[in-house]
Amino acid sequence: MSLDLDQIKHLSxxxxxxxxxxxxxxxxxxxxxxxxxxAKLQSLDLSEVEPTFYLDYQQGLLRADEPQLFDSGAIxxxxxxxxxxxxxxPKVFKG
Amino acid sequence: xxxxxxxxxxxxKLLKAKEVSVTELTQLSLQEIESSADLNAFITVNKDQxxxxxRELDKKLLEGENINPLFGLPVGIKDTIMTEGIRTTAASQxxxxxxxxxxxxxxxxxxxxxxxxxxxxxxDEFAMGGSGEYSAFGPTFNxxxxxxxxxxxxxxxxxxxxxxxxxxxxxxxxxxxIRQPAAFCGVVGLKPTYGLVSRYGLIAMASSFDxxxxxxxxxxxxxxxxxxxxxxxxxxxTSLSGSLFAxxxxxxxxxxxxxxxxxxxxxxxxxEIENAIRKMIDKLANAGHKVVEVSLPSLDYxxxxxxxxxxxxxxxxxxxxxxxxxxxxxxxxxxDIIDYYIKARGEGLGEEAxxxxxxxxxxxxxxxxxxxYIQAQKARTKIKQDFDKIFQxxxxxxxxxxxxxxxxxxxxxxxxVQMYLSDVYTVAVNIAGLPALSVPxxxxxxxxxxxxxxxxxxxxxxxxxxxxxxxxxxxxxxxxPINK
Numbered sequence: 001m002s003l004d005l006d007q008i009k010h011l012s013x014x015x016x017x018x019x020x021x022x023x024x025x026x027x028x029x030x031x032x033x034x035x036x037x038x039a040k041l042q043s044l045d046l047s048e049v050e051p052t053f054y055l056d057y058q059q060g061l062l063r064a065d066e067p068q069l070f071d072s073g074a075i076x077x078x079x080x081x082x083x084x085x086x087x088x089x090p091k092v093f094k095g
Numbered sequence: 096x097x098x099x100x101x102x103x104x105x106x107x108k109l110l111k112a113k114e115v116s117v118t119e120l121t122q123l124s125l126q127e128i129e130s131s132a133d134l135n136a137f138i139t140v141n142k143d144q145x146x147x148x149x150r151e152l153d154k155k156l157l158e159g160e161n162i163n164p165l166f167g168l169p170v171g172i173k174d175t176i177m178t179e180g181i182r183t184t185a186a187s188q189x190x191x192x193x194x195x196x197x198x199x200x201x202x203x204x205x206x207x208x209x210x211x212x213x214x215x216x217x218x219d220e221f222a223m224g225g226s227g228e229y230s231a232f233g234p235t236f237n238x239x240x241x242x243x244x245x246x247x248x249x250x251x252x253x254x255x256x257x258x259x260x261x262x263x264x265x266x267x268x269x270x271x272x273i274r275q276p277a278a279f280c281g282v283v284g285l286k287p288t289y290g291l292v293s294r295y296g297l298i299a300m301a302s303s304f305d306x307x308x309x310x311x312x313x314x315x316x317x318x319x320x321x322x323x324x325x326x327x328x329x330x331x332x333t334s335l336s337g338s339l340f341a342x343x344x345x346x347x348x349x350x351x352x353x354x355x356x357x358x359x360x361x362x363x364x365x366x367e368i369e370n371a372i373r374k375m376i377d378k379l380a381n382a383g384h385k386v387v388e389v390s391l392p393s394l395d396y397x398x399x400x401x402x403x404x405x406x407x408x409x410x411x412x413x414x415x416x417x418x419x420x421x422x423x424x425x426x427x428x429x430x431d432i433i434d435y436y437i438k439a440r441g442e443g444l445g446e447e448a449x450x451x452x453x454x455x456x457x458x459x460x461x462x463x464x465x466x467x468y469i470q471a472q473k474a475r476t477k478i479k480q481d482f483d484k485i486f487q488x489x490x491x492x493x494x495x496x497x498x499x500x501x502x503x504x505x506x507x508x509x510x511x512v513q514m515y516l517s518d519v520y521t522v523a524v525n526i527a528g529l530p531a532l533s534v535p536x537x538x539x540x541x542x543x544x545x546x547x548x549x550x551x552x553x554x555x556x557x558x559x560x561x562x563x564x565x566x567x568x569x570x571x572x573x574x575x576p577i578n579k
Contacts, residue, residue, distance in 0.1 A: 015456045018441025038399040051472030055528035074196040090435045
């Protein structure tokens with residue numbers, strides 16, 4: 001399995017990540033090399049094996065359902081650009 | 096006085112006897128940081144806050160407050176770990192002026208124990224890398240040989256401890272990021288069981304692998320730090336409950352059945368490392384430990400599993416860095432908000448972050464998720480089962496921490512697959528969530544450190560540290576490359 005340049009460009013759009021012209025070929029080479037490194041997984045017969053998404057050595061641990069409020073003041077203060085308590089963003093719609 | 100000549104317990108005695116003050120210790124640390132500035136181990140030096148804090152702690156000392164073992168010690172924190180009021184960049188452009196708004200639980204616990212945070216340690220961007228070279232703030236250098244890498248990703252945390260500018264530090268380990276730099280810098284690095292130490296406030300890289308742990312100059316020091324940071328935290332949903340680590344269970348005299356995985360001596364292992372490891376294995380056998388050869392066949396595909404699941408988790412975790420909410424804004428011209436995201440991320444994220452985000456986006460995309468991601472999660476089950484089975488027969492496993500000695504700056508930074516191969520002995524531990532420890536055991540002919548890795552079943556930190564102490568005793572005196 002290897003990815004062509006159009007696929008890399010498509011992925012960069014999906015990932016909201018600008019890739020410059022001189023970066024793209026190097027990224028393609030590198031990503032294809034990693035896909036080659038991980039290719040050995042395809043030859044394993046794991047049809048009977050359950051996946052492990054999470055590691056939990058204590059299952060079903062629940063905490064008391066009590067809300068704890070985070071002091072949002074510091075977070076609002078840390079916004080790089082805001083108006084009052086709201087985050088200011090570039091315009092969302094074109095035009 | 097040199098910080099590097101003293102263990103935590105010795106410094107504690109000096110502080111209690113008023114032979115040294117917290118302020119003096121902090122000044123000493125700040126001087127050492129300055130004189131070793133060429134190693135680039137710190138992104139931010141917290142000078143004024145640290146000195147103010149030291150004066151406060153000295154008052155407490157005079158008031159005769161009960162002094163716990165970590166009281167007054169100057170420490171470093173990896174820059175992926177949040178510190179309130181101190182810049183926290185994750186070594187990325189995109190967070191280059193971000194000031195932490197709360198303390199990570201580990202940081203809060205260390206502060207409660209009385210430490211002085213003297214700075215934030217350099218690392219690979221978002222903890223992605225095995226050399227310390229992928230930092231937006233420049234590479235970190237190995238104090239044993241400045242032409243060589245210190246390992247990564249927790250490069251500065253390892254270097255600052257080896258160079259004697261701090262007593263201990265915190266790093267994070269997703270696939271070896273504590274153990275590998277510990278081995279390359281000749282210090283002790285401890286990766287705890289997944290869930291033993293809270294990750295609240297750790298800027299997440301791959302959440303089903305990430306853990307926080309200490310770097311120290313001795314196994315005993317690392318154990319003291321672990322005991323201060325371990326424990327349940329309601330802010331981390333994966334945090335384990337109960338008293339799961341007790342210092343008084345560590346016994347360096349205890350004899351163990353130790354497994355030697357054949358897969359850890361495969362081709363690609365440097366002969367100097369192999370010889371040092373085999374020598375130590377003989378010493379352990381002569382000291383009364385039972386040593387047996389074992390096999391974990393699934394280790395052959397651990398690296399493949401790791402480099403599928405990790406980029407997948409990275410692409411998801413790094414999606415929050417939109418250039419809008421944290422740190423600096425993208426200043427160029429944009430058409431609309433989507434264009435803003437694309438350009439801000441393109442400018443703010445480095446090469447390795449981009450590689451992993453694109454790869455992870457591919458791995459999780461429709462049509463490929465079963466083939467790559469689900470298949471890797473199934474293989475992960477096999478690796479976990481292999482470890483479970485082996486730990487029915489042996490108490491602990493040992494082997495090398497790294498396949499090679501510290502490599503030259505620039506040698507692998509343009510070849511990600513070569514870089515990934517340096518994680519070959521460390522990633523399996525994270526895949527299964529197990530604890531592991533790297534202890535320096537010897538120097539190569541060129542005076543470069545060699546680390547031995549001890550791996551235990553989940554929550555066997557006491558056993559692992561007991562054996563670590565025994566290995567230190569068999570190794571003998573160890574000195575650090577101060578002012579080399």
